Amino acid sequence: MEDASLPSYDPKGDANETKIKIICLGDSAVGKSKLVERFLMDGYQPQQLSTYALTLFKHKTQVGDQEVHVDFWDTAGQERFKSMHPSYYHQAHACILVFDVTRKVTYKNLPSWFTELRHYRPEIPCLCAANKIDVDYSITKKSFNFAKKHKMPFYFVSASDGTNVVKCFRDAIKAALAYKSNSTDFMDEIMKELDNMTLDGDSISSSGFDATEQEEDKESAAKS
Amino acid sequence: MSESIILKKCGVRFTPPALIVTYTNDVGKLHRRTMPLRNFNKNSGVSRIVQEMKENKRHEKYLRHMSPLQLEKLIMILHDRLNGISLDECVMRNKGLDTVDPEEDLNKLDDVTLKRKKEIMDATFEKNRKKREDPDFKYDVEVDFEQGAIESCEWDSDKESDEEF
Numbered sequence: 001m002e003d004a005s006l007p008s009y010d011p012k013g014d015a016n017e018t019k020i021k022i023i024c025l026g027d028s029a030v031g032k033s034k035l036v037e038r039f040l041m042d043g044y045q046p047q048q049l050s051t052y053a054l055t056l057f058k059h060k061t062q063v064g065d066q067e068v069h070v071d072f073w074d075t076a077g078q079e080r081f082k083s084m085h086p087s088y089y090h091q092a093h094a095c096i097l098v099f100d101v102t103r104k105v106t107y108k109n110l111p112s113w114f115t116e117l118r119h120y121r122p123e124i125p126c127l128c129a130a131n132k133i134d135v136d137y138s139i140t141k142k143s144f145n146f147a148k149k150h151k152m153p154f155y156f157v158s159a160s161d162g163t164n165v166v167k168c169f170r171d172a173i174k175a176a177l178a179y180k181s182n183s184t185d186f187m188d189e190i191m192k193e194l195d196n197m198t199l200d201g202d203s204i205s206s207s208g209f210d211a212t213e214q215e216e217d218k219e220s221a222a223k224s
Numbered sequence: 225m226s227e228s229i230i231l232k233k234c235g236v237r238f239t240p241p242a243l244i245v246t247y248t249n250d251v252g253k254l255h256r257r258t259m260p261l262r263n264f265n266k267n268s269g270v271s272r273i274v275q276e277m278k279e280n281k282r283h284e285k286y287l288r289h290m291s292p293l294q295l296e297k298l299i300m301i302l303h304d305r306l307n308g309i310s311l312d313e314c315v316m317r318n319k320g321l322d323t324v325d326p327e328e329d330l331n332k333l334d335d336v337t338l339k340r341k342k343e344i345m346d347a348t349f350e351k352n353r354k355k356r357e358d359p360d361f362k363y364d365v366e367v368d369f370e371q372g373a374i375e376s377c378e379w380d381s382d383k384e385s386d387e388e389f
Contacts, residue, residue, distance in 0.1 A: 135348060
């Protein structure tokens with residue numbers, strides 16, 4: 001169903017280790033890669049998948065007693081076609097939607113990115129990052145309706161001076177984990193069912209998260 | 225040779241195509257160097273030529289003092305001129321490439337032009353950048369912008385605004 005050389009983010013997982021996929025979306029030159037690089041500082045090993053026009057940044061972190069392997073997916077030019085290959089969205093657990101506060105057109109293109117995202121991933125958490133606020137801080141006095149309208153958590157960030165980058169990415173990881181532990185996307189449900197058929201009943205209990213706690217996480221991520 | 229040189233001026237020659245730089249060497253003596261662009265014609269790709277010049281062992285010690293943007297600019301001018309564009313127009317086009325128009329959709333640009341726009345934006349990025357080595361560097365910088373009078377961004381109230389915003 002998917003190409004063998006792209007990683008898989010199997011819905012099941014053992015209790016203390018889990019794998020999540022977070023995608024970055026937005027126009028050319030809004031600073032998607034720069035944001036990921038700022039969050040990871042030197043602790044990253046980017047993996048170029050040039051045939052797919054994408055870059056994978058692998059990151060390991062601890063959330064509570066969970067070891068979490070996060071793959072950040074970043075575009076490598078594919079965004080110029082105003083559309084991403086479906087494999088980019090496949091199995092994603094959260095999305096960071098980025099625009100550049102110095103270039104209006106990048107804001108105006110958000111709806112088309114968001115529509116495409118929702119076509120493939122109707123329910124994953126989506127966070128909105130307004131990047132490059134270091135160019136003119138007065139922009140932070142303004143409100144941007146798009147994020148509000150779609151009830152997305154909104155962050156004024158700067159990959160350059162670091163403002164709110166870590167907060168935004170940590171919230172994205174939390175939201176992705178919460179989503180993974182009680183995903184309701186139809187396709188994921190089907191995938192789980194398929195797994196059920198080939199495995200024995202006992203080994204497919206969900207990832208061992210406490211569902212209530214995760215729900216709270218999801219809420220707090222959405223509020224911030 | 226590891227002499228330290230300081231570039232003074234750079235320019236181009238159209239026939240035959242060449243890059244020309246003047247520089248002073250470690251004892252302050254002024255020199256001029258002409259770097260012919262062999263096999264350069266109107267169909268040559270700008271980024272390929274830029275790459276070839278950067279990698280050329282004989283030119284490397286001069287060109288590494290030139291900003292990549294400048295090098296690209298000069299080669300772009302040569303390229304445009306060979307394609308029959310007037311000198312004035314070449315220069316104008318280049319000026320346009322040096323600024324980022326906030327209304328311009330960069331998704332629609334070719335690779336070379338997009339790369340140049342990114343280089344311009346990178347300059348701002350580097351200028352405001354807090355590096356790990358900086359004494360006041362902090363990994364997690366949290367700023368709450370929620371307080372204070374918030375006005376809605378004029379980008380939301382355009383005529384062109386549709387249902388989506």
